[in-house]
Amino acid sequence: MQAVAQPTYDIIILGASGFTGKYVVREALKFLNNPCSPLKSLALAGRDPSKLTRTLQWAAHPSPPPPIPILTADTTDPPSLHRLCSQTKLILNCVGPFRLFGDPVVAACTQSGCDYLDICGEPDFMERMEAKYHEQAVETGSLVISACGFDSVPAELGLMFNSRQWLAPAVPNKVEAYLSLESDKRIVGNLGTYESAVLGVANVQKLLELRRSRPKRARPVIPGPPPPKGSVIESQKKIGLWAVKLPSADSIVVRRTLSILTENPHGLPGMIESPEQIEKREVFWSTVKPAHFGVKLGSKSLLGIFRFIMVGMFIGLFSGNAFGRWLLLKFPSVFSLGWFKKKGPSEEEVKSASFKMWFVGHGFSDNSLLSRGNLKPDMEIITRVMGPEIGYVTTPIILVQCALILLSQRENLPKGGVFTPGIVFGSTDLQQRLQENGISFDVVSKSVLPA
């Protein structure tokens, strides 16, 4: 019998020359050939070898660039993607907007059985990939997980962390996440994220059509009545923020995780799990209680909230037609009121930024209160996830830690399929790894709500 050839590389970073890609390379280099790390070989891939070489120099600075292979691949050239897949265990995809460039990469991975992680924050892309490639990924043993960045891991793990603080007989009903972005300098994002957001809003109808064409997902049973809608602008006094609904990917990804969990109450079985691992996974998922979930963007001032609303209105109004989209993307600074720049943030702006995500959970101190007709939540648990700048520090930390889990614990994870990060990594040591790398999880308060 012939031995199966092992792939040459542990990881290939595709789109390494992009604004986010270069920070992902810098984060990955910290773990390359480190004695405790499973990452022993790495390659960079993209369209332009000279740009990739410069990326490697930037990422390794002040050290000289390590001898890392540079591979040429273009998402418009499927054979080049198949070549990548045949050489690696795992592709980290940083080429976005994913709705424009992601499909051929997922196709190549699922056809070849190679694993795939990305930093996508575009719900329509994620749901389309699940509809199109899940069956094939299960068959070939390719694990495909989108949203392994700030979108949507802090929301996924943050909700689970809050929900696990509700000890029986207490149960949560609703958890609202409030995101606060902070900096001594300006908070700035790169054009790639802005373009992805604009195209996402422009194509929201397509997402609704896709959902209508798909079988209905299982819905979790959440104790208590659905929470009231609430006002558009909220003053959250406990955490000192004004807040407005944030139409990001987070709540959609979390909802998909809760649906998969409802269909698989013990989580997803791993490829080759030991009895101890099975028990550990099942115990973990038995402590996660579903809740209604939403995300709001917070600001210390009401003026900040009006700025968010104005940017949302510009994108909503202009993204519907080609000329409007051209205007939005031609003048990102103007229409995002300075939040997105063609050149992205400076290194100082990246260094000085940070985030806090507060999870305010409301529920019942005793599940049996519900059967006695007490339908008003009487308990509140506030937890918090905090970390450095979201797009170019937190996102690379999360992506690289997810990748290291795949490399070191592959047998404990599902053989293949298209999944959300929460359902795959929830019961692993991802939270602990993030804590060790500068992203904290803490319980802020547990209190009784006034009757």
Ligand SMILES: NC(=O)c1ccc[n+]([C@@H]2O[C@H](COP(=O)([O-])OP(=O)(O)OC[C@H]3O[C@@H](n4cnc5c(N)ncnc54)[C@H](OP(=O)(O)O)[C@@H]3O)[C@@H](O)[C@H]2O)c1
């Ligand atoms: N999850 C999160 O929280 C999070 C955080 C940050 C970013 N993101 C997402 O990451 C994506 C990238 O953002 P960015 O700001 O880094 O964008 P960017 O700077 O424009 O980078 C895009 C990358 O894609 C490459 N690329 C474009 N077309 C390609 C093709 N046909 N074949 C191969 N490579 C191609 C570019 O290569 P060249 O260098 O050759 O042009 C570049 O490396 C966006 O979708 C953004 O929303 C998500």
